Amino acid sequence: MLIALPKLPLPSPESITRALLELGRALGDSKVLTGDACENYARDESEATGLVPAAVVLAANAEDVRRTLEIAESTGVAVTPRAGGTGRTGGAVPVVGGIVLATDAMKQVKEINAKDLLAVVEPGIVTGDFHAMVEREGFFYPPDPNSLGSCCIGGNVAENAGGPRAFKYGVTREYVLGLEAVLMGGRVLRTGKRTVKGVTGYDVTSLLVGSEGTLGVFTEITLRLVPKPPEVATVLALFDDVRHAGAAVSALVARGLVPRCLEMLDSATLDAVRAQKVAIDPRAHAMLLIEVDGEAATIATLLEQIADVLGRGEGLIDLLAAQDPSQRARLWEARRMLSPATRKLAKYKLSEDIVVPRSRIAELLDGVDEIGARTKVRYLTYGHAGDGNFHVNFLWNDEAERVAVDQSIEALMRLTISLGGTLSGEHGIGLAKAAYMPLEQSEDLMALQRDIKRVFDPKQLLNPGKIFPVRPGHGAC
């Protein structure tokens, strides 16, 4: 286990027994897994392993969710909500066992409204499936987390997921118009609107987006769509050095150019991809992957401007552009291979997700080098450079290195905050980064958020142990 679980009181055996009995009665036994069948629900795609839950509820509809949260509160058993289970910071990992409430079977797309440019979906629809569905009708749903083949919209909303296209289009929050959410205890809230504008009351919708399953469980999500961009083009730029690639990012942003993606891979990352037999010019020590979309005329102009900016800068080795889908896919190959490539590099890997202001990218890259030189931990860096959002991966094989890894991560977090950045751009805090929250947020701000959490979940039973560092004797958040 790479990430320690916070110590929280476990539900009593009696409360578990009562909860199981009531869940079986209310939902029918086919929707309630127990015993060995629960083992797969102790983990998500983070490096944290939770306690195996006593029960997993496979919710088929909003009423199942409501009944589960009603029974959980009345019996005092904690609930961990789960959609695709693909989170990277432990959001779906059950810290105290209890009940896992899985919404991935709720896959209905209730409405795609062409006139109002919106869709109404259940939380379990896979993001990539939803993309395909709306694109067939001429629309576009921009958020594109890397796991889009398996992650669900419900989890994307809970984590406020991003992805490469966030550079132009923004993150999930920008697309959530309204929510139906069930609170611990079974209260059902409908928040938000079906219109693009609306300022009635507090923005409870935005508060729920990114709340990492700690405030409520989504049963219906109203999403804004945009028209599908008619054309897309991809540009791959190779550089002799990552600092020249970083300078190119700054120059593109300063020129006011807005590609939809602006991704960077450093030298170590390119080597990892090369080891997977992807051919990349051996002179290249950094790569930018740039994608533009829009009308054909707009794209032509943008491509010219990008080539102009990159050509004026230093260290450009090669520039390839493609508009044909299969050629574009080839240019994306290095980026797509990243996850399997880095997984094979070492026995253990921890991937961070920090963001710095775009003007501080060079300082971040220097600082990461300095940390690596000091702690001797192997690392590589890639990410959504246009947003200043970098995935710094630390890699090691020997458990004895773990102390140095922890030192590296803490140093990275301190560096990030010192540069005016933030701990997480799109993965959330979950279990993985809760300990670092005090680096970024004041005690007052965390106390306020804990109080907000109590408004939604007075007994602290919904996804306990997440986001905020657990303070001994203070309950679950």
Place this chain on the structure above:
Amino acid sequence: MLIALPKLPLPSPESITRALLELGRALGDSKVLTGDACENYARDESEATGLVPAAVVLAANAEDVRRTLEIAESTGVAVTPRAGGTGRTGGAVPVVGGIVLATDAMKQVKEINAKDLLAVVEPGIVTGDFHAMVEREGFFYPPDPNSLGSCCIGGNVAENAGGPRAFKYGVTREYVLGLEAVLMGGRVLRTGKRTVKGVTGYDVTSLLVGSEGTLGVFTEITLRLVPKPPEVATVLALFDDVRHAGAAVSALVARGLVPRCLEMLDSATLDAVRAQKVAIDPRAHAMLLIEVDGEAATIATLLEQIADVLGRGEGLIDLLAAQDPSQRARLWEARRMLSPATRKLAKYKLSEDIVVPRSRIAELLDGVDEIGARTKVRYLTYGHAGDGNFHVNFLWNDEAERVAVDQSIEALMRLTISLGGTLSGEHGIGLAKAAYMPLEQSEDLMALQRDIKRVFDPKQLLNPGKIFPVRPGHGAC
């Protein structure tokens, strides 16, 4: 007084005396107005008149704000925050007198950061002044409420202000990266980030934006900027009938075109403007004002596409386009004259601010006609048609008509909700619409928001009586 004040307990004379004494000591008498000088602070630009406050604090800095909120809580005196005082729903109107905390003297622009595309400002900077300042440096701050010549950024953030350009660029919330806010009692919170991405903790920033001065007082605002669009063009389209103009709006949206503004004026509105000696083709019974921005090539394409869509529809009488600033200003003349023009039409006016999904615009216009025919109250409609956000103005001269006006407004609110719309697109709820909140939001959702309010302001002393309908015996919210 067109809008009744909710009945709330007034601060005791003893608490007022103590508060005045402590404020004078803490801030110096020059920053604390009392007596007649407070009279102008009982009103904003809504139709509500509050109780004249016992004191007005002219805050010069964040510490003044902190001290005021500390003293107010310790003495138990309510505070109404105020920036430009240009709100349309009574957000800055003091319901129980007490203290008005004015931040319009805090006008500093602390930073305009070209590399990170952001600005850090105090709340009192006038929105139009801020526009000019960032545009001189090649940037653009899109939100453009109609009152931009006198409203302040602080108030824009409190109300989540919009404006015509919201169609392309979104509303104020989309531009607020972070806030420094002082809570009642004097706790200072720094929320948000200096990066475009960031998912650390709950989105307290978005919760504060649009909270109408009920959760905290802003002392510093970090705003996202975008590159200044190189070119702008304006198109004015005249129609024989408002329904044909509405159909044109739907057709433009369906084609996926995104002008930055898409404004509509109905027949009665055009008559009001004509009465101000603005020449408008007498055959026109509706107007669309369309503005596009971007690179010259993009604009040329967009203008062609817009002309094509409008030409295919019914009822187009004339189409004028301009790129030259002075010609563009002439095309905007009718829209600019609207406020003075409508003010002269009748002794009394109430302007609503509802939003309907774009697919329901025709039903809204029909419904408003039906309400007018039934209640015999004179009305006119204009607004941000691209967003489905309409300002329906009811006009009358005789106080006896007031009952019919109230019936018209309630019918409009019910119609809006029945069409899937929302009570306010950009003006907020304030005092003017609090009574209608239960039409849109459930008791559970309002109760949750009242509980959130208590987290920020346990004694219910910050801007009491706003947003939520006051329930006798339940305190200030």
